[in-house]
Amino acid sequence: MNASPDAEGFFIAGFAIDGSLEVKDRWNYRDLSSRWSNVCDELLRTKGVNFDHTWSGPLSHIRTRLTSARGAGLCAVYVNDHIAWSSLLLRGNDRGAELATSKMYVSSLQQTDFLQVFAALSEPFAEVLSMSERPLMAFVPIPDEAVSDQDYDVVRELSLHLASAFLRADE
Numbered sequence: 001m002n003a004s005p006d007a008e009g010f011f012i013a014g015f016a017i018d019g020s021l022e023v024k025d026r027w028n029y030r031d032l033s034s035r036w037s038n039v040c041d042e043l044l045r046t047k048g049v050n051f052d053h054t055w056s057g058p059l060s061h062i063r064t065r066l067t068s069a070r071g072a073g074l075c076a077v078y079v080n081d082h083i084a085w086s087s088l089l090l091r092g093n094d095r096g097a098e099l100a101t102s103k104m105y106v107s108s109l110q111q112t113d114f115l116q117v118f119a120a121l122s123e124p125f126a127e128v129l130s131m132s133e134r135p136l137m138a139f140v141p142i143p144d145e146a147v148s149d150q151d152y153d154v155v156r157e158l159s160l161h162l163a164s165a166f167l168r169a170d171e
Contacts, residue, residue, distance in 0.1 A: 010167045011133035012160075015140045019109070019124020027137075032164055036157065040165035049073065049166065055158075062155065064162060070094040072101035073166055077155045079147045084155045086142060089166050092134030102128055109140060135167035 009028040016022050029037070047053060049068040054060065063078040071093030077085040088105040090098045106125045128138050139159065141152060 010135040010137055010164065011131075013128065013131060013133075013136065013138040015125055015128075015138065017140065017143055019126075021127050024131075027160065027164075029164055029168070032161055033157075036161040037164060040158075040161045041169075043162070044165050044169055049169070059154065059158075062151070062158065064158065066162070066166070068166070069101070070097035072097045074101065074105055075159065075162065075166075077159055079144075079151045079155060082144045082146045083142050084144060084147045084152060085139060085159050087137055087139040087159055087163060088128060089163055090134055090136045090138075091167055092136075099129075105138070137163040137167065 009026055009031075012023065012025055012027050013021060014023040043051075043053065050066060052063065052065045054063045061080050063081070064075065065078070066073055066075045068074070068089070071091035073089040075085075075087045075089060076083055086105075086109065088102060090102070092098075106128050109125045125140075131138065137160075141156070147155075
């Protein structure tokens, strides 16, 4: 496991609502907006690594909740109080914290109502537990008719930028 943040970027693992892995790739920090990276860096500096934050201005209908310990975090993004995105963030600092947080993440996803409708796998999201790439952002966009495609695009961008800030931070 890496003990320090990767200077180039982070790994992403995107899951479908049925628990299957859809994408596993690498995301480079240079591909992110420097403006939004700075906004997310400042958010972490002012709020710390545990917060429930409602954005302002044109994003005032979006709320982000981050809970973390020892370089492992859970992040949820809501649009008008409807969950739109759930992610697991792992820096590679503490194997025990990462395993516990990953198990909590997978368990919480496996117990959701939407999974009962869409599940096609016997162990949905279980691949998260065997991923060794670090730093890592595993995520699931949560489909909801109350969330517009435009809002999903914004949520995706905010989530990538916040993940980048968290995964690069020293805590």
